[in-house]
Amino acid sequence: MSTRISASLVVNDTGQIACMGCDHELGPKGEPWKEAAQIDEAPLKGSGGSPYSNASNILLRRFYCPGCAKLLDTETALDGDPFLNDVVNV
C-alpha cells in the first residue's frame, strides 16, 4: 500500500518515493528526490505565452518522472540557487 506525500508522489510499499502515475521509483523515503527526476531548466520568459515577460535569467525548473514523463513539480529559480527540497516523514 502506498502513502501519498505530495500532489504527485507517493511512498510505495518498499519504502521508495515513487511517481503517483506510474510508480517509477525516485529514491528512499525521507530523502530529497529531485536529483532522480528528469530535470528541465529553461527560461521562464515566454514559457506560457506573451504575458510571461520575466527577466531572461529567471528559470523555470520542471521535474519529470523518468518513467512516464509526468510533471511532478516545478519551481522558479535563479541559476545556482539550490533545489527546494521537501521531506515528508511517513
Next chain:
Amino acid sequence: MDPITFSIIRHRLYRVIDEAVITLKHVSGSAITNEGHDLMVSLYRADGSLLMGGVGFLHHLTSAAEACKAIIRRFEGRINEGDVFLTNCPYTAALHTSDVYLVAPIHYGGELVAWSACFVHVYDIGAMVPGGFSPDSRDIFTEGFSSPGLKLVDRGEMNTDIMDTLLNMVRAPEMVALDLSSMIAANNVARERMVALVKKYGPRTVDEACQLLVDQSEESFRDRLSELPDGRWESRQYFDIEDETYRVLLAMTKKDDTLTFDFTGSSEQSKYGINCAYWASWGGFFAPLFPLLCYDITWNDGVLRPISMIAPEGTIVNCTRPAPISLATVGAIQSVNNAACICISKMLSASEKYAKEATAIWHGSHFAIFMFGQNQKNQEAIGIMTETFGGAGGGRSFADGVDVGGEIPNPIGRMANVETTESHFPVRYLFRRATSDSGGPGKYRGGTSLEYAIQQHDSPDGGIHYVVSGKGTKFSMSDGLGGGHPGAPCNFRWVHNNEAAAEGKYVNPFANSAEEMTGEQESISWGVFPLMDRDVLYVRSDGGGGYGDPIERDPAKIVCDVREGAVSETVARHVYGVVLDDAGAVDKSASEEARAVIRAERLGRAEVAE
C-alpha cells in the same frame, strides 16, 4: 458550560465584528476601505490576546493583538472606560504607518473585559509621497506620522489636541478625519454590543465562554496538525527593486502538533521600504494559515499557541529601526504570505484527507498603484487603484483558480468598478479585462489576471501622478503546485504619446489592447511617475499559479479557455498539448499526437515513443 449558551455567545461575538465592520464602512469615505476592503475588525481578550478574528486583511488579526498588548504596557493604570488608543508604529505592532490601529478597551461594571481593534489604510499619513507608499524613503522618518501609542479618545471625549496635531501632518485632513471617525464608530459599536452581551449572560459566563473558545481552537488545531504528516517543506520567493534581487526563504517544519516557520537565509533588510518587522512576518504567515488550516476553527489565540517563528533580525522579514517600511504590505509581508501558502499547501497535499484544501498561490505580486493630484472636482484625490485587490486565484486539486479572483490574505477583498474610479480620479479607462495566458498552466490552471490602461481626463492640472510599488516585474511570484506552472508576472508601462502628438503623429485614443496603443512603451516598476496629456499607463497584474501537469488538463476545458480568451491557441497547443480544429473543437488525434510529442521531449527523446 452548556453547549447552547456557548454556541450563542460564540455566534454573538462574530456578529459583533460583523456589525462593527458594517459601521466602519458606512462612515469611511475612501475607496480603499469601501471598495478594496483594506480593513480589519477583531475582538481581543482583556490581556490583548486574540479572541475572535474578523474579516479583512488577515495578517492584521495577530498584529492588532500586539497593538492591544503594547497599549496595555504603555498605559498601565491609565486605561479607562470610553478610551480609544491609536498606534501605527511598525516597530511596535502595525504593518506600516498607513495602517492605523485604533484599539479600545471594553469595560463592564468598571472591569476591563475585552478589547476591540480595527484598522484602515488611512487616506494619507504625511509621508514623502501622498497615500503613504513612499518608494523614495530611505528610513522610517520620512514615511509619515508614526506613534507607538497615544490616547485619541479619553473617557469618551475626543482629545482634540492630538487629533488636530495628527490632521495637521497629513494631506486631505478631512478624509483622514473620516477614516479615524470610521474606526472610532466601529469600536463604539463593538463596545456597545459586547457590553450588551456581557449584561445578558453575566461577565463570568462570557469570560468562561471566551476561555473555552480559545481552548477549543487550540485543541482543534492541534488535532488537525496531528492528522497531517510530519515533515519539512521549503519555499522561496524572489522579487526585485531597481535591479536588486531579494529572497524570502521559508522552511516550514511540522512535528506532532506543532509548526515552525523558519525564515533563515532571507535577504538582509533593504534600503527600500519593502521590509517588514517581526510582528508583520508573524501575521504574514497566519494570513494563509487561518483559511487553509483553520477554515472550520475559530481564529483566535488558541491557533497561535502551537506555532513558532524564526525570523533573523536585520533581514527583510525582521528589519530593525529605522529601516524604511512603508511598502511592507505589498513587499516582504506578501512574500511571507506566499511562501507560507505554498508550504502549507505542500503539507496538505501530503495528506489524503486534506489534499483538497491545498492551493497554488493567489495573486503573488500584490503590486500597488497609488494616484494623487487634483481631480476634476478640484479636490485633492489620493488613493489606490483598487484593481490590486482584483487578484487571481490559484489552481487547486479539483478546480481552476478563479479568474481575477482575489487573494488568500483578504477573503473579502474586491475592486471598484471603472465608473467609481473615473469619478474619483481625473482618468478614463481605455480598457479593463482579464488577460489571456496569464494564469499558470496546469491540470487546473491559475486564474487569469487583469490588465487595464488609463489616460488622464478632465484634469485641472493636465494630469495626475502615480506611485508604482510592489515587488518588481521580473519574477513570477504565484508559484504553481504539484507540477503547475507559476502565473505570469505583472507588468507596468508608461506609454509616451505626448511627443508623438506634438509632432502630429497618429495617436490612438481608443486603443482596445496593449498592442493597439500608439507611442513608445517604457517598462516601469518602481517610483513616482506623471500621467499627463495623452500618455497612457498600462497595468497588468499577475496570474494565479497552476495546479498539476498541464498536459493532464481536460481538453474540453481548453475549448472553453480558448473560446473565452483565457488561453491562446498557441499555448493550448504547445503547453497543454491540445489542438483545436477550425470550428474550435478538440482535434482528438492531433491532440493525442501533440501530447505524445511533449512527453517525448520531456524525456529527451527526439521521436514519439510507440
